[in-house]
Amino acid sequence: MSLLLNCENISKIFQDGEQQVPVLQNVNFQLHTADMMAIVGSSGSGKSTLLHILGSLDKPSSGEVFMQGQALSSLNNSQRARWRNQKLGFIYQFHHLLGEFNALENVAMPLLIAGLSQSQAKKKATAMLEQVGLSHRATHPPAKMSGGERQRVAIARALVNDPDLVLADEPTGNLDEETAETIYSLMLELNKKLDTAFIVVTHDQHLAARLPKQTHLHNGELLDGLL
Ligand SMILES: Nc1ncnc2c1ncn2[C@@H]1O[C@H](COP(=O)(O)OP(=O)(O)OP(=O)(O)O)[C@@H](O)[C@H]1O
Numbered sequence: 647m648s649l650l651l652n653c654e655n656i657s658k659i660f661q662d663g664e665q666q667v668p669v670l671q672n673v674n675f676q677l678h679t680a681d682m683m684a685i686v687g688s689s690g691s692g693k694s695t696l697l698h699i700l701g702s703l704d705k706p707s708s709g710e711v712f713m714q715g716q717a718l719s720s721l722n723n724s725q726r727a728r729w730r731n732q733k734l735g736f737i738y739q740f741h742h743l744l745g746e747f748n749a750l751e752n753v754a755m756p757l758l759i760a761g762l763s764q765s766q767a768k769k770k771a772t773a774m775l776e777q778v779g780l781s782h783r784a785t786h787p788p789a790k791m792s793g794g795e796r797q798r799v800a801i802a803r804a805l806v807n808d809p810d811l812v813l814a815d816e817p818t819g820n821l822d823e824e825t826a827e828t829i830y831s832l833m834l835e836l837n838k839k840l841d842t843a844f845i846v847v848t849h850d851q852h853l854a855a856r857l858p859k860q861t862h863l864h865n866g867e868l869l870d871g872l873l
Contacts, residue, residue, distance in 0.1 A: 647678040649714075650810055650843055651700070653695040656709035657866075658695055669695050671710070671866035679810070680841040682834070684854035686873055687863035696863070697813050700845065701734055702726050714810070731760055735804030737840070739816035741796040743788040743803070749795075750775060750784040753802045760807060774806040775799070777839070778832060794825035798832065805836060814846040818853065830856050 656673040659666050669692040677683060687693050698704035700711060702718050711718045713733065721729060743752045750771050757767035775781055778798040788796050797817060804812050814833070818826035830853055837844055846857060851872050854860050862873045 649676060649681060650679050650681070651675075651677040652715075653677075653700070654710050654712070655752040656696070656699060656706045656711065657837060658692070658704075658719075659707045660697065668866060670699075670706070670863075670868075671829060675861070675868055677811070677843055677845070680843055681859065682836060682837050682861040683843045683846070683861060684857040684858045685845065685847045685861050685863060685868070686849065686851055686854045688873075689849075691863040692866060693863055694815055696817050696868070697845065697847055701736065701813050702730060732807065733810050735807065735809040735812040737797075737800050737804045737814040737817045739810060739819040741788065741800040743796060743799055745788055748785050749780060749791065749799045749802075750788050752788070752799055753806050754770055756803060756807045771802070771806055774802040777805075777836065778802045792825075793821050794806045794828060797821060797829055799826075801829070801832060801836070805840065805842060807843060808840070811843045811845070814844060816849065819849065826850070 653673055653675050656670055658670040659668045667689035673696065685693055685696065695704065699706050707780055719773050750768065753774055754767040757770055772784065775784055778801055780795060780798050780802065783791055783795055791799070821829065833844055833846070834856065836842060848854050854872060860872050861868050
């Protein structure tokens with residue numbers, strides 16, 4: 647499997663007025679194609695900060711993230727946006743679906759942004775909704791779906807552009823235990839089927855244990871295994 651992501655000595659210090667808040671310290675790890683890794687850590691341990699840096703939504707104070715050999719710091723803003731659209735998928739705790747669009751239109755959105763025609767986008771989005779078992783909800787707006795269904799649509803939207811890596815920040819934090827299990831099963835299934843790599847941040851050690859690799863953040867360091 648080829649090297650997808652190389653995180654070299656990432657540190658992050660926030661400046662809060664006069665005070666320096668160190669959050670990440672020399673985080674080093676590598677991720678290969680189709681790897682699936684959980685990151686656990688207590689509240690405030692820096693999980694979201696790390697995901698933001700990996701997704702190029704924030705910059706490290708020092709260190710470098712290489713995606714397929716390319717240093718993220720070398721990209722300008724428009725290259726960064728294109729890179730995110732083409733290579734990454736994002737899943738959040740709150741689905742962030744657009745309320746005025748139905749499930750199919752929400753899934754098609756990244757494809758339209760990437761420049762596909764309406765008919766191509768619709769075809770691909772329809773196939774992706776089928777993969778997450780939601781063909782029968784294609785015309786439903788988010789308000790008329792359950793929490794689990796909405797999160798399935800969010801997963802379909804994250805994966806529709808065939809990203810190399812999906813960054814998921816507490817994807818089941820808002821769901822009951824049983825629905826959370828089904829969402830993890832779905833992510834595992836799609837990882838196998840599509841060879842998409844996943845980094846999943848969660849508070850839940852039991853869910854993290856379902857993924858092939860576990861890491862945890864402690865005192866700013868990323869360490870192997872659960873807490
Ligand atoms: N812009 C900022 N300025 C100052 N401090 C910040 C900033 N953003 C985050 N922090 C601090 O960095 C630390 C890590 O925050 P982060 O959101 O990454 O934690 P987390 O592990 O994702 O927490 P949670 O599980 O509660 O979401 C926290 O102590 C937070 O207060």
